[in-house]
Amino acid sequence: xxxxxxxxxxxxxxxxxxxxxxxxxxxxxxxxxxxxxxxxxxxxxxxxxxxxxxxxxxxxxxxxxxxxxxxxxxxxxxxxxxxxxxxxxxxxxxxxxxxxxxxxxxxxxxxxxxxxxxxxxxxxxxx
Numbered sequence: 001x002x003x004x005x006x007x008x009x010x011x012x013x014x015x016x017x018x019x020x021x022x023x024x025x026x027x028x029x030x031x032x033x034x035x036x037x038x039x040x041x042x043x044x045x046x047x048x049x050x051x052x053x054x055x056x057x058x059x060x061x062x063x064x065x066x067x068x069x070x071x072x073x074x075x076x077x078x079x080x081x082x083x084x085x086x087x088x089x090x091x092x093x094x095x096x097x098x099x100x101x102x103x104x105x106x107x108x109x110x111x112x113x114x115x116x117x118x119x120x121x122x123x124x125x126x127x
């Protein structure tokens with residue numbers, strides 16, 4: 001019976017740890033979304049945003065106004081604003097059991113190169 005109590009204790013620790021780890025991933029994603037919206041504010045110039053993104057988020061791509069409009073029907077959709085856009089991903093972490101989280105972001109600029117919208121989408125993957 002002693003081994004059964006030990007086994008049940010281990011199972012309980014694993015279950016509680018897994019739930020806590022999953023909750024932590026959710027907090028990391030919410031924090032990343034908040035950080036992106038705070039760092040890239042409406043009216044920011046393309047040059048400043050791009051310089052910062054190149055330092056902070058290596059997984060990004062800048063698109064021309066034409067490409068930005070062309071990709072607007074992709075999933076998830078967005079409304080292009082006539083200017084260039086920057087797409088990127090901010091990886092937030094992973095659990096011990098293979099659950100990964102990140103935030104996909106889109107910075108949408110007007111034709112004058114001013115930031116007009118920040119779109120963020122949580123991304124969750126398993127293995």
